[in-house]
Amino acid sequence: MMSDPDYPLRRIVFVTGPSGAGRSSALNVLEDAGFEVIDNLPMRLLPMLFSETEQTRPLALGIDARNRDFSTNTVIDLLGALATRPGTVAEMLFLDCSTEVLLRRFSETRRRHPMAPADRPADGVQAEQDLLDPLRARADVLIDTTDLNVHELRAEVEHWFAPEGKRKLTVTVQSFSYKRGLPRSVDMVYDCRFLKNPYWEPALRELNGMDEQVAAHVATDPRFADFSQKVLDLSLLVLPACREEGKSHFSIAFGCTGGQHRSVTLAESHALQLAEQGWQVSIRHREINARQRIGTQTT
Incomplete structure (x- = not known):
């Protein structure tokens, strides 16, 4: 996307994916890279956030099914609207993972799945994957975390989103x-x-x-x-x-x-x-x- 010289360039990254795939870890990496990070903001408040036209700091938004009034159509519509805004680069990062590994991670942490608090974790994993399929198809960057450890995930996220791909210390x-x-x-x-x-x-x-x-x-x-x-x-x-x-x-x-x-x-x-x-x-x-x-x- 070409930026208009009359507008400041701002990068906005929507970060989503099934629970347990590494979304929180990816947000931590983006925060270390200089992004302002906001997680699980109610969907109805997002347009108000984007109306702050004077902000130029890159922004990373954690989006998943736990968001209040979550809707895949709303996320896709917001991305489309931001793509037409001069000086704005809007992208979606989708963290994917195999069903088997997601189940193993929930078993290791002994946490209930947010979409199946009273049912089997497998039911929650499947329901969430089905719900997020439209976002997966719309993703600009898809990272499969099935075989990645936390350091490899950091390297992948930094490759795509950190300035010049360099880690800051x-x-x-x-x-x-x-x-x-x-x-x-x-x-x-x-x-x-x-x-x-x-x-x-x-x-x-x-x-x-x-x-x-x-x-x-x-x-x-x-x-x-x-x-x-x-x-x-x-x-x-x-x-x-x-x-x-x-x-x-x-x-x-x-x-x-x-x-x-x-x-x-x-x-x-x-x-x-x-x-x-x-x-x-x-x-x-x-x-x-x-x-x-x-x-x-x-x-």
């Missing part, structure tokens, strides 16, 4: 004080307490690791350069593997005694090195940020 680098304990939900932690401590230099004590004088002092430790390089080498080994595994976020933390000097210097240096390698990096200094918040509250 954001990295957080932070500093902290061991006195206040380890940060929560950290993937990798480095202890910097073996490095030369600027705290014992009166002129540096009130500064922090973001100050050039402190960073230069820490860098004079003969172990600093080797440590910094080995940490970078390890990150550049681990981060691509984490991205391939489907992780969307990875957190690296540097700790020292007070969380003010050595850990801050290492965190700043490492974040810059990763950014220069093309990684999307955010940085946080837990103790410094906490002091700043306290200072703001007392002024």
